[in-house]
């Protein structure tokens with residue numbers, strides 16, 4: 030069983046890294062004959078292919094344990110995981126489950142269950158928290174580390190203007206907007222309940238702080254905002270709603286809204302030059318609600 034798993038892992042690495050193959054084929058080919066006959070060379074092409082990573086025991090075990098970094102590592106890392114999802118070959122991975130860092134919430138994809146309330150929210154340490162709201166543990170710890178790094182870089186402090194928001198509070202907020210502006214007006218400024226990343230415990234709105242804290246609109250022109258654009262991915266966060274991507278995300282640019290996807294996927298997102306989570310995972314654009 031161990032041999033099979035190793036062979037499968039090799040197959041994954043080989044199919045997800047064509048550049049390595051090209052380098053290998055152009056390498057010097059001279060090898061002493063006795064070495065060729067004496068070394069046990071694994072024959073990758075003859076090994077059972079890991080068409081479905083969901084058959085890998087270490088992957089399914091990590092999924093069941095809620096250990097997202099281990100699950101991503103089991104399929105070969107962030108880029109391999111992304112590519113497998115985009116290719117539709119991760120049959121056991123749903124992108125609607127808010128229990129995982131790869132959940133995608135947009136105007137086509139409500140949370141499942143729609144009124145989910147993460148049971149493990151914690152308030153991040155050492156970050157000004159204007160609303161005392163929590164995040165899921167990995168996101169909270171990472172936000173603390175990131176706030177320390179922003180400070181160490183001389184870019185100032187960041188504070189939290191909003192983190193977890195419940196279905197009920199989103200219902201109240203959205204309902205207020207709808208009463209004032211109608212559905213179209215409310216949809217332009219507020220997510221419908223069950224459709225907000227904030228409800229997953231993986232989304233946060235940050236503000237620059239110094240002598241007191243600024244507003245969301247201050248992020249774009251601040252040293253903190255500039256630092257986040259460059260470095261947030263190193264801590265597992267992405268700027269979720271970028272300029273020029275409203276037709277995909279359904280939201281106007283929000284330089285203050287960060288989404289935690291974990292360092293493994295965030296590295297793949299950054300290195301691949303992606304700008305929306307929808308395109309990253311090969312999903313349809315979600316500019317509007319379907320009804």
Ligand SMILES: [Zn+2]
Nearest residue numbers: 232233234286
């Ligand atoms: Zn937000």
